[in-house]
Amino acid sequence: MLKYLSRRLLGAFVILILISAFTFFLFFAIPQDPATLSCGRNCTEANLELIRNQMGLNDPVPVQYWEFMKGIVAGRDFAVGHCDSPCFGISFDSERNIWDTIMDRLPLTVSLTIGGLVIFLTVGIGLGMIAARKKGTLIDKTVSSASLVFSSMQIYFLGPIVLGLLVYNTGWLSAPKYEPISGGVFAWAGGLLIPWFVMSLIFTANYTRMSRSTMIEQLQEDHVRTAKAKGMSRKYVFFRYAWRGSLIPIVTIIGVDLGALLSGAVVTEFTFSLAGLGRLAVDSVTDKDLPMTMGVMLVGAAFILICNIIVDALYAFIDPRVRLS
């Protein structure tokens, strides 16, 4: 188990290095002067020179990459001042330390993603199980068709509708805002309630469909039938035998969905005007703030990889075959 996880961790680390190299060379080695690209329209020669110096553009690209990676581990000195490790450079736009800016925004995105994930996993798998248990009844049909419609909905469509219903028209809830969790769990959860709700409505649907179909499959398996025939209690068979088996494909889907989830967070942030990592990424792109874009990309990739490792660990936990291989 430990060996399996450490191997996965090492693999993730290698992928992270590769992604960083890939992104770096993509940004800095294209047939365009990155300084001009990041300088934007009304660009003066002085600005251009300043940016070139800051980026160390006079060095060859591999050297620049080495400097960048070294900066992450050991910190780096810039014309505007020292940048502590982990140093992702300094923003062109605000001259702020990129790592600090990202760390400011990260908690919101993580809260959105993880909170949403917990809610829609519980609700989705639960509903799917109920639908599978009552297969063919009215409950099953309602759940199935509702999940088909909701999974085709988009956050940017459903979000404003929910906002309109619950905030503008009735005033039952206040508009979404982010309070750090240190300022009280209730304030934190209250502010993010609407985004979570909307994300859950959409993502729950997928998991409901998935867990319903795998659960139905599992309930028809031979070992489940045998367990029933032996006279085991319904509840025991349902949870210990069928449910556990049905989790494996669901965990696989979670792994695939994590990327979509993070992008879901980007759209959610836009729809509800929250300032998180996704907003930062888009703003840095519109402002042509290359180091910021790089930093967000890398942190986002690391976030997804870490989530993937957690999913893999879960996988090994549920399915003994993975642990042994």
Added chain:
Amino acid sequence: MTNPSQAVKAGGDTPGPESEGLSKEQGGGLAKAGAPAEAVGRSPGQLMWTRFKRDRTGVVSACVVIFFFAVSALAPVISKIYGKDPYTLYGQNQYGLLDDFGFPTGANGGMSGEHWFGLEPELGRDVFMQLLYGMRTSLFTAVIVTILMVATGVLVGLVGGYFGGKVDYWLGRVTDFLMSFPSQLFFIATMPVVTAVFVDPAEETPTYLRAIAMISVLWFLGWMAMARLVRSQVLTLREREFVEAAKVTGASPWRIIRKELLPNIFTPVLVQGTYMLPSAILSVAFLSFIGVGYVEPTPDWGRMFAIAGNIYENDPTYMFFPGIAMVVFVVAFNLLGDSVRDAFDPKSGR
């Protein structure tokens, strides 16, 4: 040589004795159709078509999907008949359509016989035309992206699966690597870079270059699932007797790929492709929604949501036209994908 193998294919993915696959296939098709007992030779395509026609959900959703494509393709014609275009600022040209705050004066976002879906707040463009042309832009982009993704995926999967060895290993690693990318973040981040390859950043980017940039970014990170699917299919097919027989008779690898393998992976590729198109549309909409895709004045489906989100509090009607159109389209496409899969592979069930 290819025919019997295809019939088995249509019966299911599991390799089994060919005669069994054939008889089951024909028996099932005939019994359901209630046709005379005499054995009529029918191609897998015909079998699939009869099965598909019997699936009411599938036919209805196919009609809806065709309707969407037809309406988008005929948008210029409809525009002529309807007498409006997506660029003219009707609300500003004609006094009384918009109030002092820029919102439509008429009820329900200014819906009337003149402007069927109402007017866009502030700019006062016709919503019906905006939606039609917006769908046209999105569908056009998404179709090209999907075709490119399918072609790349099939090519990579075929080469890796058929030739195996080192080629397969490295193609597999590249696929894995690209799959671990945070794709949506990557879409956002690379858009300006890719655009910069084509056009000087100091100049205004023409719309077609934006389209090319979007297509290439989405294409680059979109083909991996298809490649994996094709590779796994080819791996099992490669060991089958008819491929070996073709090899023994001295057929060239190109001929084997073209005549033996390609017809047999057509089904899964088609099914996967029908699932890829709606997600490509959503990705295009995503990019435009957050403002790195199409920009003003190009009408676009995703950008309509961005506009709608800003004005939703005051003019909720505007949002419902692109919103409902998108939900209907995506639902229809997903149902169509399920039906196509069922028609090709009756065993899978729902």
